[in-house]
Amino acid sequence: MNKTKIAFFDVCETLIxxxxxxxxxxxxxxxxxxxxxxxxxxRRENWLRFLxxxxxxxxxxxxLPGVKLEKRLKLWQLEGLKEVYLLTMGQHYVExxxxxxxxxxxxxxxxxxxxxxxxxxxxxxGYDVYxxxxxxxxxxxxIATELEFDNGICSGRWVGNDCYGQEKVRxxxxxxxxxxxxxxxxxxxxxxxxxxxxxxxxNLCKRKVAVIHGDRYxxxxxxxxxxxxx
Numbered sequence: 769m770n771k772t773k774i775a776f777f778d779v780c781e782t783l784i785x786x787x788x789x790x791x792x793x794x795x796x797x798x799x800x801x802x803x804x805x806x807x808x809x810x811r812r813e814n815w816l817r818f819l820x821x822x823x824x825x826x827x828x829x830x831x832l833p834g835v836k837l838e839k840r841l842k843l844w845q846l847e848g849l850k851e852v853y854l855l856t857m858g859q860h861y862v863e864x865x866x867x868x869x870x871x872x873x874x875x876x877x878x879x880x881x882x883x884x885x886x887x888x889x890x891x892x893x894g895y896d897v898y899x900x901x902x903x904x905x906x907x908x909x910x911i912a913t914e915l916e917f918d919n920g921i922c923s924g925r926w927v928g929n930d931c932y933g934q935e936k937v938r939x940x941x942x943x944x945x946x947x948x949x950x951x952x953x954x955x956x957x958x959x960x961x962x963x964x965x966x967x968x969x970x971n972l973c974k975r976k977v978a979v980i981h982g983d984r985y986x987x988x989x990x991x992x993x994x995x996x997x998x
Contacts (some may be wrong), residue, residue: 774954775881776940776969778961779899780981783878785869785995788894789913795801795861796854797845809845816841836930838981843915847924851897851917858898860965866902871998874960876981878906881958891940893932936969948972960996967991 769799780787797809816838819825828837832948845853888908892899894913903910914927929935941948951957959966964979964987970976978988980997988995 771887771944773881773884773886773956774944774951774973775886775888775957776877776936776959776973777874777888778963778966778969778979779890779894780901780988781962781981782960783871783873783874783890784866785871787812788866788892788898789839791865792858792861792898793842793845795865796849796857799857799860803847812841812845825883836932838853839930843926844924846915846922849922851915851920851922854895854897854915854922857893862901862905863900866898867905871979873998874996875906877960877977879997882908886956886958889940889943890957891931891936893930895926897985909943911936911943931985933965934968936966937972940972942968963997964991 774851777783780789782876785998793809797806797846800809800950811974816825819841820838825841828835849915875935878888890899890903890906890908890910892910892912894912896910896914899910899912911931913931916923916925916927919947931939937948941951951972955974959970959973959976960977960979962978970993971990976988976991976993978986978991978993978995980986980988980995982997986995
């Protein structure tokens with residue numbers, strides 16, 4: 769690993785002001801010109817809403833928190849859509865929505881680090897089919913949850929594990945070709961996130977920055993992080 773200055777940024781509610789993954793599915797459903805696709809997606813969305821209403825999703829989250837039933841059922845709506853279509857819509861999603869919903873202070877911090885010579889990587893549980901275009905907008909690589917395709921058709925599932933929590937650390941190390949111990953030895957390393965679930969990623973770095981929204985619980989102070997309020 770030849771990198772001497774590295775920085776990792778979460779995306780949802782860190783660089784962008786909302787949770788982008790489920791919203792991407794909604795964006796597809798609301799903007800598709802294919803009424804058959806829209807109808808199928810809406811039926812599955814209504815099924816998800818029903819399961820939430822009768823508390824099935826909440827109970828699953830309590831008993832099996834790693835399953836992420838709601839996110840999986842939301843993604844199921846994309847089953848059968850072509851990869852080229854999802855990539856096109858992913859680019860539109862960034863151009864129409866994400867670029868206008870940045871958390872400017874955090875984006876400015878990221879850009880300042882880039883000016884100081886840091887190699888920035890976005891690390892997110894959002895989906896690669898749109899985040900690659902957000903990374904392109906900033907000129908940085910992206911590590912994200914990858915959608916599964918079979919012969920160019922979306923299966924409605926993701927590949928392997930969702931890029932969340934400890935999985936972010938595994939993917940960062942794989943991407944850099946480095947061990948956690950090697951990363952721990954870097955003097956100039958920084959990570960930003962709004963979520964306590966990203967502490968494994970933050971703990972890789974010398975400088976840990978918690979992005980706290982408004983009057984939300986200040987988990988960053990509890991873990992010895994720098995705190996940025998937005």
